[in-house]
Amino acid sequence: MSNEQRLDQLRDEAWKKGIVAGSGVDVAGGPIPKKAGYYGQPVVKPPVWTWEIPIYFFVGSTGGMAAVIALAAALFHHVDLARVSILFSTIAAIISPILLIMDLGRPHLFLNMLRVFKPQSAMSMGAWILVLFIVCAIPAFIALEIHARGIFAGPLDSVIRIVTGALLTGSALLGVLLATYTGVLLGATVTPAWFTHRVLLPIHFGTAGLGSSAALLELLGHRVAALNAIGFFAAGTETILALSLLINKHGAADRALHRGVSGVVVQTTEILAGPLSLLLRGFGLIPFAAVSFATGALLSRFGWLLAGKISGRDPEAVFASQQS
Amino acid sequence: MIGEGIQSTNQRKHSYIQDHVEVGFFTDPTVCIGCKACEVACKEWNEVPDDGFSWSGNSYDNTGHLGASTWRHVMFVEQDRQKGNQIVGSISNGEDPFRWIFLSDVCKHCEEAGCLEACPTGSIVRTEVGSVFVQDDVCNGCGYCVVSCPFGVIDRRPSPLPDHGAAFKCTFCYDRQKSGLVPACAKVCPTESIVFGRLDDLRARAKERVQHLQESGYRDAQLYDPEETSVRGIHAFFLLLGEPEAYGLPPKPQIPTIYLKSAWTAAFATAIASIAATLIAFAFFA
Numbered sequence: 001m002s003n004e005q006r007l008d009q010l011r012d013e014a015w016k017k018g019i020v021a022g023s024g025v026d027v028a029g030g031p032i033p034k035k036a037g038y039y040g041q042p043v044v045k046p047p048v049w050t051w052e053i054p055i056y057f058f059v060g061s062t063g064g065m066a067a068v069i070a071l072a073a074a075l076f077h078h079v080d081l082a083r084v085s086i087l088f089s090t091i092a093a094i095i096s097p098i099l100l101i102m103d104l105g106r107p108h109l110f111l112n113m114l115r116v117f118k119p120q121s122a123m124s125m126g127a128w129i130l131v132l133f134i135v136c137a138i139p140a141f142i143a144l145e146i147h148a149r150g151i152f153a154g155p156l157d158s159v160i161r162i163v164t165g166a167l168l169t170g171s172a173l174l175g176v177l178l179a180t181y182t183g184v185l186l187g188a189t190v191t192p193a194w195f196t197h198r199v200l201l202p203i204h205f206g207t208a209g210l211g212s213s214a215a216l217l218e219l220l221g222h223r224v225a226a227l228n229a230i231g232f233f234a235a236g237t238e239t240i241l242a243l244s245l246l247i248n249k250h251g252a253a254d255r256a257l258h259r260g261v262s263g264v265v266v267q268t269t270e271i272l273a274g275p276l277s278l279l280l281r282g283f284g285l286i287p288f289a290a291v292s293f294a295t296g297a298l299l300s301r302f303g304w305l306l307a308g309k310i311s312g313r314d315p316e317a318v319f320a321s322q323q324s
Numbered sequence: 325m326i327g328e329g330i331q332s333t334n335q336r337k338h339s340y341i342q343d344h345v346e347v348g349f350f351t352d353p354t355v356c357i358g359c360k361a362c363e364v365a366c367k368e369w370n371e372v373p374d375d376g377f378s379w380s381g382n383s384y385d386n387t388g389h390l391g392a393s394t395w396r397h398v399m400f401v402e403q404d405r406q407k408g409n410q411i412v413g414s415i416s417n418g419e420d421p422f423r424w425i426f427l428s429d430v431c432k433h434c435e436e437a438g439c440l441e442a443c444p445t446g447s448i449v450r451t452e453v454g455s456v457f458v459q460d461d462v463c464n465g466c467g468y469c470v471v472s473c474p475f476g477v478i479d480r481r482p483s484p485l486p487d488h489g490a491a492f493k494c495t496f497c498y499d500r501q502k503s504g505l506v507p508a509c510a511k512v513c514p515t516e517s518i519v520f521g522r523l524d525d526l527r528a529r530a531k532e533r534v535q536h537l538q539e540s541g542y543r544d545a546q547l548y549d550p551e552e553t554s555v556r557g558i559h560a561f562f563l564l565l566g567e568p569e570a571y572g573l574p575p576k577p578q579i580p581t582i583y584l585k586s587a588w589t590a591a592f593a594t595a596i597a598s599i600a601a602t603l604i605a606f607a608f609f610a
Contacts, residue, residue: 038399038572039382041389044476048467068599072606105465105480105489109445112464116446120581123468124444176595183594187587188580189471190438198583202591210598229605312471319569322576 037315044190046312047305049103054301056099057182060130061209062216062297063092067137067175069213069230070144071168079148081222082168086144088213089137089171096130122185129181133174140167179209186304192321193256193311194304200241200248201304207237208273208297215290223286231281235293238274245270252320256311265303272296333521334511337504346454346523347501349510349560350530351428354537354545356517358384358398358426362509366396369508370495373485383424389572390429392481395494396509401425401570425565428509428518429572431456431477431494433559435551438579439493442472447491454523454559455496463490474555474577494560523559534563554579 001009037043070085101110114131118124143164146152152160183205187198194201211234214227245266249258256262273296280289311317329335340347366372375393380386383400390397403423437456440448447462448469458469458478469478469491478493497507505511510520519526530547537545548568549561555577568575 037569038389038401039380039385041572042476043572043574045391045470045473045479047471048480065598068602072602075603076606078606103467105467105491106463109462109464112445112447112462113466115462116444118441118444118446120441120584121444121468122584122587123442123466127444172599176598177591179598180591180594184584184587184591185468187590188583190474190476190578190580191471194471195580195583198587199590202587203594206591206594206598210602225609226602226605229609230602233601233605308471315569315572318574322574322578 037319040315042313043315043318044312046309047189047191048105049305051302052099052103054298054305056096056103057205057301058208058212058298059092059099060096061179061182061205062212063089063096063137064133064175064178065206065209065213066092066217067133067140067168067171068210069217069227070140071172072226074144074165074168076226078224078226081217081224081227083144083148084217084220084222085213086137086141086168086171088216089133089175090141093134093137097134100130122181122188126178126181126185129174129177133171133178136167136170136174140164140171143167176206180206186308189308190318191308191312192250192253192314192317193262193307196250196254196321197245197248197257200244203237204241204300207234207241208300210234211238211273211277212294212297215294218286218290219294228281228286231286231289231293232278235274235278235281235289238270238293238296239278240274242267242270242274250321252314252316253318254311254321255317256307256314260310262303262307262310265299266307269296269300269303273300328516332516332519333525334506334513334516334519336506338501338506339504340522341452341501344452346559347496347521348433348454348523348526349430349507350519350521350526350533350563351430351560352517352519352530352533352563353425353427353565354517354542354563355515356398356426356428357515358400359514360387360398361512361514362396362428362518363387363394363398365508365512366494369497369500370395372492373481375485390431390475390477390479390493392479392492393485395430395492397429399425399427399429399571401427403566403570423565426517427562427564427571428513429562430509430560431496432475432555432561433494433496434474434579435556435558436554436579436581438472438474438555438581439469439478439491441579441581442468444468451496451498453496453501455498456493457495457498458491458493460487460490460492465489465491467491472580474574474579476572527561530561530563537563548573550577553577554582 066085066088070082073082101107113127147160180202183202186194187201214230257266272292277289277293385400387397433455447459451457481488506520510518534547544566548564551557
């Protein structure tokens with residue numbers, strides 16, 4: 001056997017077993033590795049975000065979309081529903097910044113988020129949207145409570161009513177942005193599994209927020225036909241998104257969404273929020289449909305973050321996303 | 325450039341910052357000897373903490389990749405290919421088809437920098453010499469630059485390392501440059517594999533070097549400077565033997581801001597549809 005043949009043999013052995021043993025074999029750096037790229041090292045960096053971020057995605061989008069339901073409920077004289085909805089928004093407005101600050105590498109410098117206003121940075125836009133949402137939603141909750149409890153009478157109450165309307169409208173407009181910008185945040189990155197689905201992500205995150213909001217209100221006992229209709233709309237949209245994710249595959253580039261642990265989580269949660277929730281709702285099993293949707297919406301955010309981490313570490317995914 | 329000794333731009337004092345002249349690095353693996361002096365000089369000058377000693381088993385590379393505590397990284401690429409016209413030893417058919425390439429990787433200081441665009445605090449700025457600089461005291465560690473760098477350079481430094489929590493990368497030795505000094509890695513490079521100088525000057529020299537190598541039998545020598553993509557060129561460019569993938573470099577790096585338009589369109593459409601659906605639900609199903 002020539003030296004060359006022996007070397008090839010060693011390479012094959014190293015590739016198959018990951019280790020080479022035998023007399024006269026000096027392993028360190030010996031056989032040429034055949035991993036993708038440079039020793040299989042990541043080409044881009046995986047996201048550093050931890051569990052706070054997927055929970056924030058769920059809380060922020062649910063609270064944001066709750067403001068839309070609050071506005072619509074107030075407009076169509078479901079005052080009690082509006083009060084609970086805007087309470088959801090208020091709770092989200094309090095929890096969201098805490099989660100985001102916890103995730104920062106240097107939490108004490110969180111105010112630096114408001115040093116600049118950068119339209120080209122989805123993170124900067126998100127920070128401003130969240131701040132403005134907090135500024136609108138919490139006073140909207142207080143104003144609606146004052147109005148609903150009839151604390152003031154006469155002309156002062158009419159003023160409060162107008163102020164409540166304005167604050168609810170502001171909360172709803174900022175709420176829809178709060179629920180959807182997170183999709184842009186993930187979509188405008190170098191992470192292959194994310195940017196290949198930059199159109200799906202904002203639709204998914206927004207719809208998941210709207211559906212979770214309606215689902216949680218239903219679970220609290222608000223059985224309004226309008227919430228059921230919203231539930232149908234959200235579950236229907238999620239079903240279409242689940243199908244488009246199956247059809248619109250990007251090969252190695254987005255394989256983290258289809259294979260492995262992250263693939264299982266993403267696909268399963270899509271079924272929970274999409275077809276399963278739609279089916280349960282179709283049979284009139286509203287509480288089950290609501291639980292299925294909200295669970296899917298929450299866990300889906302973890303699935304997408306996990307897929308981003310796996311995809312970011314995968315050099316073949318990066319190379320595949322840059323072909324064509 | 326090679327053979328210029330103390331006349332080289334690596335050894336001269338300069339006033340690029342005062343004169344607002346764009347500068348760059350040209351890194352040439354064909355003269356690199358893999359001594360890692362650049363890695364060491366960078367760590368020493370910038371007081372970058374050590375981030376563990378472990379054996380990777382990947383040739384002589386125990387550093388792995390660029391990161392928050394690795395601003396220069398010498399790669400050891402082993403390939404089943406000849407290096408130019410070299411004939412080494414005589415094994416079976418007279419040729420050793422093995423080549424060993426060393427390349428010192430560094431932040432590319434992109435013309436359109438993903439990290440800079442993504443930074444929500446304004447911590448990352450463009451300097452007078454066209455380099456991309458992270459202001460350590462402003463960064464709050466949000467981590468968005470990490471997923472916005474098409475080259476996987478910048479990272480958030482983990483606890484318990486010193487100054488953990490913020491994002492770090494090559495500063496292009498901005499502090500040294502302010503005093504007219506050359507970046508530590510270029511200053512120390514014994515073979516001038518790393519050349520520091522005016523950007524326009526370096527680009528011309530790099531093209532000349534590629535041509536010279538190609539004429540000398542290194543047929544796969546090429547310049548890695550993705551000017552055709554949305555990154556629109558890099559200020560620290562490399563001569564490569566073979567394809568960029570083998571060096572863990574993206575073949576077509578893109579700045580992620582190009583995805584904003586489609587993503588925001590989808591977001592606004594979803595926002596409008598959600599409001600409309602909710603209003604319709606309450607108007608017709610109540």
